[in-house]
Amino acid sequence: MSEAPVANESKIEISSLAAPHQKAKQRTLEEIESLNLGNNLLELEVQGFTILKGILTESVVERAKQAILKRVEKKTSRKIDPNTASAKDFYGMQYEPYLLFDDPVFQEILLEPKPLALMSYLLGEDCILSSMGCHFRGPGGFPLPAHSDTPENGFLNSQSSPVANCNYALTDYTQKGGALVLFPGSHNKQRQPTAHENWTVNGMSIVDVLAKNLPAEEIDAMEWEMPTGGVVLEIDPGDAVLWHGNSWHAGYRRDIPGTRINLAAYFCRPFMTTQELRGDKRYPEVFERYADTPRFAQLLGENVYNGWREEGPDFGLRKKALSQDK
Numbered sequence: 322m323s324e325a326p327v328a329n330e331s332k333i334e335i336s337s338l339a340a341p342h343q344k345a346k347q348r349t350l351e352e353i354e355s356l357n358l359g360n361n362l363l364e365l366e367v368q369g370f371t372i373l374k375g376i377l378t379e380s381v382v383e384r385a386k387q388a389i390l391k392r393v394e395k396k397t398s399r400k401i402d403p404n405t406a407s408a409k410d411f412y413g414m415q416y417e418p419y420l421l422f423d424d425p426v427f428q429e430i431l432l433e434p435k436p437l438a439l440m441s442y443l444l445g446e447d448c449i450l451s452s453m454g455c456h457f458r459g460p461g462g463f464p465l466p467a468h469s470d471t472p473e474n475g476f477l478n479s480q481s482s483p484v485a486n487c488n489y490a491l492t493d494y495t496q497k498g499g500a501l502v503l504f505p506g507s508h509n510k511q512r513q514p515t516a517h518e519n520w521t522v523n524g525m526s527i528v529d530v531l532a533k534n535l536p537a538e539e540i541d542a543m544e545w546e547m548p549t550g551g552v553v554l555e556i557d558p559g560d561a562v563l564w565h566g567n568s569w570h571a572g573y574r575r576d577i578p579g580t581r582i583n584l585a586a587y588f589c590r591p592f593m594t595t596q597e598l599r600g601d602k603r604y605p606e607v608f609e610r611y612a613d614t615p616r617f618a619q620l621l622g623e624n625v626y627n628g629w630r631e632e633g634p635d636f637g638l639r640k641k642a643l644s645q646d647k
């Protein structure tokens with residue numbers, strides 16, 4: 322084969338790949354406008370996070386909460402009352418992973434149009450769900466150290482992030498109850514906070530205290546100082562906080578009985594490795610339920626075409642992902 326036709330072919334391919342992305346961006350901006358999210362987009366740009374009030378209805382919050390409690394109770398073999406649980410019932414914070422297939426409510430939440438529209442803005446319409454889990458928090462323990470979700474070496478030295486997070490409150494967030502803390506403008510720093518920019522107690526950083534391996538009574542009695550620049554997000558069940566992956570965030574220790582329950586939906590760009598392993602073939606009925614909602618398969622990495630073996634690349638999958646740009 323002569324060289325010229327190959328060069329032409331690749332030119333045609335590049336231009337036909339580039340155009341749909343422009344269309345996708347335009348479509349995303351139009352959707353943001355139609356959903357009345359213009360101010361949220363501005364907040365994301367300026368402060369690196371935005372609060373979406375009342376995204377989940379009371380009944381969706383209750384279903385999600387009950388499904389998470391069921392998971393935690395199975396694991397701990399303890400009945401947990403989210404209003405009255407003591408540190409004996411559930412101590413400090415633990416992450417409950419891989420909730421998407423536990424209950425249909427999580428799939429419904431994944432497709433909530435407003436958070437998804439802002440995710441498309443941050444990461445592109447072809448973004449993927451990296452993980453969906455719960456930071457389940459009972460009384461006591463450490464505050465959650467301030468951090469950015471951008472993975473090691475993932476700070477792109479630009480305003481864009483390879484990841485973004487949507488955090489749903491399933492119980493109310495209060496400072497004493499273990500609220501989330503966000504740091505306005507921190508997405509522009511493009512790095513993780515240092516130990517001295519983190520929680521401190523009596524001049525000691527949380528990193529130093531963690532290394533001491535102190536007994537629980539001593540840890541629980543500590544009066545932590547919130548890192549400089551943090552804003553405590555006191556929000557209601559059903560509200561969501563969406564942040565740019567570079568944005569620093571942290572969490573208060575819970576100092577009252579009961580549990581703080583969230584749902585963290587963490588997304589990434591499609592060229593990245595997801596936290597949860599995608600391609601789970603154990604739940605065909607879930608994919609069938611959403612057969613007419615192509616975004617679901619896209620979010621679950623079904624159109625990712627990297628990862629071939631001797632059969633080679635399946636360009637059909639790539640086309641399928643791009644065909645959403647029509």
Ligand SMILES: O=C(O)CCC(=O)C(=O)O
Nearest residue numbers: 456470488501572583585
């Ligand atoms: O809600 C929280 O406790 C914080 C969650 C968090 O740090 C995260 O999802 O990266």
